[in-house]
Amino acid sequence: MSRQVLRTAVLGLGRIAWQYHIQAIIKHDGFELIAVVDPLMERRLEAAGEFKVAACYAATEEMYAAHKPDLVVIASPTAFHKSQILEAFEHECDVFCDKPLALSLQDTDEILAAMNQSGRKLMVYQPHRGTSETAAIKWILESGLLGEIYMVKHAISNFDRRSDWQAFRKNGGGMLNNYGAHYIDQFLYLNNAGFSRMFCELRTLVTSGDAEDMVKAIFTAKNNVIFDLDINMATGQPIQPWFIGGNCGTAVFNPAETAWELKYFIPGEMPEIKPQNGMAAVNRVYGSVEVIPWKTQILRQSDFPPLDFYAKCYDYYAADSTPFVPVAETREVMRVIEQCRNCLI
Numbered sequence: 614m615s616r617q618v619l620r621t622a623v624l625g626l627g628r629i630a631w632q633y634h635i636q637a638i639i640k641h642d643g644f645e646l647i648a649v650v651d652p653l654m655e656r657r658l659e660a661a662g663e664f665k666v667a668a669c670y671a672a673t674e675e676m677y678a679a680h681k682p683d684l685v686v687i688a689s690p691t692a693f694h695k696s697q698i699l700e701a702f703e704h705e706c707d708v709f710c711d712k713p714l715a716l717s718l719q720d721t722d723e724i725l726a727a728m729n730q731s732g733r734k735l736m737v738y739q740p741h742r743g744t745s746e747t748a749a750i751k752w753i754l755e756s757g758l759l760g761e762i763y764m765v766k767h768a769i770s771n772f773d774r775r776s777d778w779q780a781f782r783k784n785g786g787g788m789l790n791n792y793g794a795h796y797i798d799q800f801l802y803l804n805n806a807g808f809s810r811m812f813c814e815l816r817t818l819v820t821s822g823d824a825e826d827m828v829k830a831i832f833t834a835k836n837n838v839i840f841d842l843d844i845n846m847a848t849g850q851p852i853q854p855w856f857i858g859g860n861c862g863t864a865v866f867n868p869a870e871t872a873w874e875l876k877y878f879i880p881g882e883m884p885e886i887k888p889q890n891g892m893a894a895v896n897r898v899y900g901s902v903e904v905i906p907w908k909t910q911i912l913r914q915s916d917f918p919p920l921d922f923y924a925k926c927y928d929y930y931a932a933d934s935t936p937f938v939p940v941a942e943t944r945e946v947m948r949v950i951e952q953c954r955n956c957l958i
């Protein structure tokens with residue numbers, strides 16, 4: 614039996630479509646790029662020239678009038694996702710949508726209801742599930758070297774005064790939707806336990822728009838692991854990107870070396886410790902001054918190959934495998950994002 618080729622249309626010819634989706638579609642022999650849609654003429658001409666796409670349209674209606682794609686990849690600004698997903702389902706197309714799925718949890722639920730009613734497939738592009746970084750963190754968490762994990766702390770810091778559509782709330786902009794959707798999904802994927810408590814502060818600091826460019830959030834997972842997330846676009850100096858804490862050691866990421874540095878002890882090698890008696894610290898000494906038998910280990914991130922996301926897409930859309938990003942997990946990301954916005958009293 615010949616292998617199915619998914620006839621694919623891409624909506625939006627911006628950063629993520631150009632740098633990722635179209636390149637991945639062209640590279641994978643299970644996909645055929647049959648059409649693109651973007652309201653900007655110069656981008657359509659560019660796509661026709663660079664990717665040899667003959668069918669370039671200014672609007673989705675024109676594209677559907679001429680084609681019936683198997684799959685529509687939505688890489689347009691977030692505010693268009695919902696209407697474009699519903700339209701694709703009406704035309705009996707499956708959808709691969711970039712994150713975040715929609716502007717709100719209510720829109721998410723309407724999309725999921727339409728998906729169920731139409732019987733079409735939907736998956737959201739959450740690339741961080743497939744990165745080398747995620748694979749390395751998974752290895753660290755599962756190795757047991759750090760003992761019982763109590764915290765995963767992640768910081769994305771930069772100085773970036775946004776001025777594009779993502780700087781504005783009405784467009785679904787802001788760093789909670791933008792980067793938050795990635796890292797909340799990544800943590801939920803890695804931890805697999807769901808959150809029981811959360812705290813979130815959003816600030817608008819240096820952006821030219823009205824959407825937040827600083828997010829400080831703390832989530833406690835049901836298995837008690839704390840996920841501490843900083844997204845800060847107003848920093849002159851970097852915040853340490855990763856800290857993973859367990860009761861037998863820690864891991865940090867060294868960006869200069871693109872490597873993880875682990876420092877831990879083996880519980881059985883630790884000297885015995887006895888509580889002091891009385892209410893006077895012995896010898897007026899601060900701390901326990903014991904010598905810890907630390908071990909160190911370096912993990913090169915390059916030793917953890919990234920996943921091919923479009924291979925996962927093919928498995929789901931063409932071969933009926935379980936989706937790599939199930940919609941229930943996408944709904945949870947959207948619910949958490951909405952809860953973060955509601956944290957203000």
Ligand SMILES: NC(=O)c1ccc[n+]([C@@H]2O[C@H](COP(=O)([O-])OP(=O)(O)OC[C@H]3O[C@@H](n4cnc5c(N)ncnc54)[C@H](O)[C@@H]3O)[C@@H](O)[C@H]2O)c1
Nearest residue numbers: 624625626627628629651653688689690691693711712713
């Ligand atoms: N998964 C990721 O790593 C990742 C990275 C970047 C962006 N994104 C998401 O992808 C989406 C697009 O972001 P971007 O950074 O590529 O935006 P962008 O501003 O670079 O590009 C948006 C493109 O969509 C076009 N467009 C505008 N209205 C349209 C419409 N109605 N139909 C079709 N195209 C339309 C614009 O002309 C432009 O070419 C957003 O939802 C964003 O959150 C995801």
